[in-house]
Amino acid sequence: MIPLSWYLIFSAALFSIGLFGVLTRRNLIAILLGVELMLNAVNVNLVAFWRYGDVHNIAGQAFAIIVFAVAAAEVSVGLALVISVYRKRNTVIADEIDILKW
Amino acid sequence: MTVDQIIFLIAAASTLFAAFSVVTTGNLIRAAFWLIGALFGVAVIFAILHASFLAVVQVVVYVGAIAILFIFAVMLTRKDMRDQGAQLNRNWKFGAFLSALVFAGLFFLLRGWGGVSKTAAAFPSDFDAVAELGGALVSPDAYVLPFEVASVLLVAALVGAVYVAYNHK
Amino acid sequence: MDFLKDPLQIAANWLFGILAGWGVADLWAQVLIGFLGIFLLIALLMVVDILLVWVERKVVSRFQSRIGPNRVGPFGLIQPFADIIKLLIKEDTTPEGADRALYNLAPVLSMMSVLILWAVVPLAPTILGVDLNIGVLYIIGAGAIGTLSIIMAGWSSNNKYSLLGAFREVAVMLSFEIPMLTMMLIPTIFAGSMGIAAITQAQDVWFFFLAPLAVIIFLIAAIAELGRAPFDMGEAESELISGYNIEYSGMKFGMFYAGELLHAFTFGSFWAILFFGGYRFFGLEKVSAFLAIAVLLFKAFIGYWIIMWVKYTLLRIRIDHMLIFNWKFLTPVAFTLLMVTAFMNALLAASPTWLYVGGMFLSNVLVAWISLELARFAAHKEREKTENTLTADARR
Numbered sequence: 001m002i003p004l005s006w007y008l009i010f011s012a013a014l015f016s017i018g019l020f021g022v023l024t025r026r027n028l029i030a031i032l033l034g035v036e037l038m039l040n041a042v043n044v045n046l047v048a049f050w051r052y053g054d055v056h057n058i059a060g061q062a063f064a065i066i067v068f069a070v071a072a073a074e075v076s077v078g079l080a081l082v083i084s085v086y087r088k089r090n091t092v093i094a095d096e097i098d099i100l101k102w
Numbered sequence: 103m104t105v106d107q108i109i110f111l112i113a114a115a116s117t118l119f120a121a122f123s124v125v126t127t128g129n130l131i132r133a134a135f136w137l138i139g140a141l142f143g144v145a146v147i148f149a150i151l152h153a154s155f156l157a158v159v160q161v162v163v164y165v166g167a168i169a170i171l172f173i174f175a176v177m178l179t180r181k182d183m184r185d186q187g188a189q190l191n192r193n194w195k196f197g198a199f200l201s202a203l204v205f206a207g208l209f210f211l212l213r214g215w216g217g218v219s220k221t222a223a224a225f226p227s228d229f230d231a232v233a234e235l236g237g238a239l240v241s242p243d244a245y246v247l248p249f250e251v252a253s254v255l256l257v258a259a260l261v262g263a264v265y266v267a268y269n270h271k
Numbered sequence: 272m273d274f275l276k277d278p279l280q281i282a283a284n285w286l287f288g289i290l291a292g293w294g295v296a297d298l299w300a301q302v303l304i305g306f307l308g309i310f311l312l313i314a315l316l317m318v319v320d321i322l323l324v325w326v327e328r329k330v331v332s333r334f335q336s337r338i339g340p341n342r343v344g345p346f347g348l349i350q351p352f353a354d355i356i357k358l359l360i361k362e363d364t365t366p367e368g369a370d371r372a373l374y375n376l377a378p379v380l381s382m383m384s385v386l387i388l389w390a391v392v393p394l395a396p397t398i399l400g401v402d403l404n405i406g407v408l409y410i411i412g413a414g415a416i417g418t419l420s421i422i423m424a425g426w427s428s429n430n431k432y433s434l435l436g437a438f439r440e441v442a443v444m445l446s447f448e449i450p451m452l453t454m455m456l457i458p459t460i461f462a463g464s465m466g467i468a469a470i471t472q473a474q475d476v477w478f479f480f481l482a483p484l485a486v487i488i489f490l491i492a493a494i495a496e497l498g499r500a501p502f503d504m505g506e507a508e509s510e511l512i513s514g515y516n517i518e519y520s521g522m523k524f525g526m527f528y529a530g531e532l533l534h535a536f537t538f539g540s541f542w543a544i545l546f547f548g549g550y551r552f553f554g555l556e557k558v559s560a561f562l563a564i565a566v567l568l569f570k571a572f573i574g575y576w577i578i579m580w581v582k583y584t585l586l587r588i589r590i591d592h593m594l595i596f597n598w599k600f601l602t603p604v605a606f607t608l609l610m611v612t613a614f615m616n617a618l619l620a621a622s623p624t625w626l627y628v629g630g631m632f633l634s635n636v637l638v639a640w641i642s643l644e645l646a647r648f649a650a651h652k653e654r655e656k657t658e659n660t661l662t663a664d665a666r667r
Contacts, residue, residue, distance in 0.1 A: 001221040002110050002150075008212050010114045010147070014121055014140075016205035021125030023197030024190045029176055030130060033137050036168065037121050040144045043156075051151045052222045055229060058238045062245045064156055065235075068163050069252040073259035075168050079175040080263035086179040087269070095191060105298075131426060135373065138419065158408045166415025166448070170441060173422055177434075232404050232465070 007048035015041035028082045028092045032075065039071045110150055117143025128189050134172045138165050152225050155232045277397040278560055279308065312389060312400065316533065319568075323532045324351040327579065334583040361521040366429055369518070373427035378519065378526035380420035385534045388413045392540060393468045395550055395563035406467035407455045410541065411448065414496060417534070418444045421515050424527070428518035436514025439504040439590055443495055446597045447502075450605040451492035457485045457612050458545045471549035476624065479546045481631040482612060484639045486546045488605055493538040494578060495593070497531070501585040502593060539574025540567065604642045611638055 014037055021034025043064045050060025086092050089099075120139035127133050141164040148157035191197075238244040283304050290300040325340065325348060332339030340347030365374060390400035391409055403409055418441055425437020459465050461481060462473035470478075479486050495502040506514030516527045543549060547570055550556045556563035588596070615634050619627045 001104070002107055004217065004220045004222075005212060006110065006114070007147070007151075009209065010118070012205055012208040012212070013118055014144075015208075016201040017118065017121045017125055019204055020197055020201035023200060024194040025125065026189060026191045027130060029172065029179065030125075030133060030189070033124050033133055033172065036137060036164075037124065037140060040141065040164075044144060044147055047148055047151050047153045047156060051153070051225075052220055055152075055223075055226065055231070056234070058231070058234050058244075061153060061156060061231065061235050062238055062248070064153075065159070065239065066248055066252050068159060069256055072163060072168060073255050075171055076259050076263040077266070079171055080267035082175060083178055083267045092179045132370070132373075135423070154403070155405050155408070158405050158412045161412040162408060162415055166412070166418060167445065170418060170422060170445065173426070174438075174441075177426075230404065 004048060004052045007044060011041040011044040011048070014038075014044065026093050026095060028085070028094055028097075029079070031094065032078050032082075035074065035078075036071065039067060039074075043067050106150065110147070113143050113146040113150065117147070130176045130189075131173060134169060134176055137172065138169045141165055141169065153231065155235060279398050283308070308400075313386060316386065316389060319536065320529050320533045321351045321355070323536055323575075324354060324529070326575075327532060330576070330579050331583055334580075355525070358522050358525040363521045363523065364518075366518045368429040370427040370429070373423050374518075375523075377420045377424035377427060378523045378530075380416055380423065382526045382530040382533075384413050384417035384420060385530050385537055387416075388537050388541075391467045392537075392544065393471050393549060394567055395560040396556055397560055398564070399468055402466055402468045404464065404466045404469075406470075407452075407459055407465045410455070411452050414444070414448065424519070425515040428515070430518050432511045432513075433515045433517045436504075436506055436511045436517070440498050440506070440515060443498070443502055443504060443590075443593060443597075446594055447492045447495035447601075450488055450597065450601045451496055453602075453605040453609050454485045454489040454492065455545065456609055457482050460609075460613055460616050467544060471544055471551065474548040474551060476628055477546065477548045480628055482546070482608075482635055483632065484604075484608055484635040485612075486542070488601060488608070489545070490542060490577070490581075491601065493542065494581060495597070497535050497538060497578070499531075499535065499578065500582040501588045503582075503587060504590045504593065535578050536571060536575045539576075539578060540571035542574040543567065543570035600642070600646055604638070607642070608635070608638050611635075 018034045018037030018041060021037065022031050025031050025034065046060045046064045046067070048060075050058070053060070082092055085097060089097060091097065117140050120136045120143060123136040124133050124140060127136060141160060145157045145160040145164075148154075148160060239249045240246055286304055286307070287300055290303065291297070295303070328350070329339045329347070340350035343349040343353050365371060388410060391403050391406040393399040393402075421440050421444070422437050425433045425435075425440075428434075458470045458478050461478055462470040464470065464473075498504075498506065506516065511517070516524055519527060544567075549570070550563035550567040552566045555566055611634050612631070615630055619630050622630070
């Protein structure tokens with residue numbers, strides 16, 4: 001049988017990889033890809049705790065569904081913003097979108 | 103080592119490899135396709151955890167919609183299909199250090215916690231997780247309010263995305 | 272246990288006995304028998320697929336007043352095999368600047384997305400890959416992999432035509448997925464389960480009589496999902512040459528082609544399963560499992576025939592008309608129908624069968640009539656507007 005720790009370590013690793021992507025990528029879309037990885041790591045944790053706790057308490061799965069909805073909303077608004085920024089500034093590199101720093 | 107342990111290790115290793123490729127590969131469309139691989143791996147993990155509904159929803163929502171959206175967005179925001187210049191910013195060493203630190207912190211936190219080596223009880227054979235989840239999502243005693251709020255959030259995101267991305271002339 | 276009723280279980284038990292006699296461990300024997308079952312199913316599908324090539328070519332030629340393949344074998348029946356040999360000995364080309372890994376992966380995924388659909392199809396009461404309790408969602412999930420294979424092929428070919436074709440095809444597939452999923456929820460409401468086997472079992476009255484409008488909307492959405500005419504914008508021959516699969520040659524193209532044909536046949540069978548009782552036909556399925564398979568294949572061929580009929584009769588629709596048709600007409604009608612069906616189902620739950628069926632049928636007719644009237648009203652207004660601008664232009 002698989003101990004709970006395997007799932008938790010897997011999701012911690014996935015979260016850290018996503019964090020690395022968010023912190024280091026220059027392209028806005030690549031940053032959003034990293035955010036997706038982090039959200040998925042959270043979902044793995046939620047479902048693992050549902051399975052290893054009382055399965056009749058369905059909260060873990062219900063929260064995972066809510067996370068799906070939030071991820072879909074985040075991606076649609078995020079990509080719309082990226083496309084809008086690309087139209088105005090002609091770039092999607094995060095460092096070059098610095099008009100608020102002036 | 104049992105069969106399900108081996109399946110878990112293969113799924114987890116390929117998911118982590120795909121995730122690592124997402125954040126390091128230079129070609130952004132390749133990165134989006136690697137993301138699909140990683141999300142598939144997570145769906146397999148859900149299936150191993152007996153959350154079959156979530157596994158299929160993961161494929162439908164992420165692979166069928168979100169990943170395709172990413173690929174479209176990558177193609178819409180460039181003049182030619184090649185990627186020029188560095189893909190990582192100046193502080194990438196600091197970022198790597200920070201994420202390694204987060205992983206190490208979580209790892210030692212888990213080491214110190216007693217419930218971590220717990221194994222799951224056998225899955226009850228007559229337990230229908232889909233029916234239970236469906237009931238919980240529409241029952242006033244459980245999660246009907248978060249569910250409705252999530253749907254309102256989705257509608258708001260849809261309208262907002264159309265408004266933001268619309269080409270005002 | 273009767274051999275006619277459950278042939279696969281008896282064969283599996285027999286094999287299991289032999290393997291146990293050879294000293295194979297129980298677990299490995301089960302794994303081996305499972306794999307043999309999968310190979311059997313895929314072999315059956317491939318034979319049907321080869322037949323479909325012949326059926327498609329013969330039927331299209333009849334629709335166009337031609338004779339069709341008639342040289343190789345009786346009625347040209349050997350023609351598909353000649354085609355396969357031709358495809359196999361063709362040069363396998365890869366375009367300059369293609370993304371090799373994705374380019375080679377796309378046709379495999381395209382074929383795979385169709386084959387894995389058959390894992391949940393109940394061929395007979397006792398013959399069924401796996402009884403998932405989320406079968407309807409699984410079908411949509413497999414469709415997502417098909418969408419992925421198209422955008423993969425379009426992008427990795429490094430060709431403007433194929434990328435344009437993939438964009439159009441994916442836009443259409445993503446849009447029409449919504450009415451299709453909504454229509455699949457209607458049999459789910461009637462059967463009280465998302466499992467395909469349970470939906471088949473629940474059809475003492477074919478769901479066609481309970482939801483005739485859903486049958487039509489599902490057919491339209493399925494044709495769009497397949498990317499067949501009149502929704503074949505993805506591979507519009509006259510403007511995009513062949514769309515997303517333009518750069519593929521030899522057996523890689525063959526896999527796209529065979530996948531497309533089998534996909535159409537698969538949706539014919541889902542149409543039969545969800546709305547026309549699947550393998551059930553006046554108790555014939557209880558006599559023998561083989562009869563049940565024959566009934567299902569017959570119904571699936573009728574569905575496939577209707578899809579072909581539509582394809583070779585109608586003209587291609589412009590892409591913006593196609594998407595407007597989906598978002599402004601089909602999706603609202605589908606959502607309305609779903610709500611009406613759920614409401615009527617709750618209202619008539621305790622009533623006798625004739626009242627239930629009649630009420631459901633009438634509510635469907637009412638929804639169809641109202642939505643068609645609204646569409647006609649909108650079309651009249653649109654036409655008046657266009658005519659006004661046209662006459663204004665002419666006066667100038």
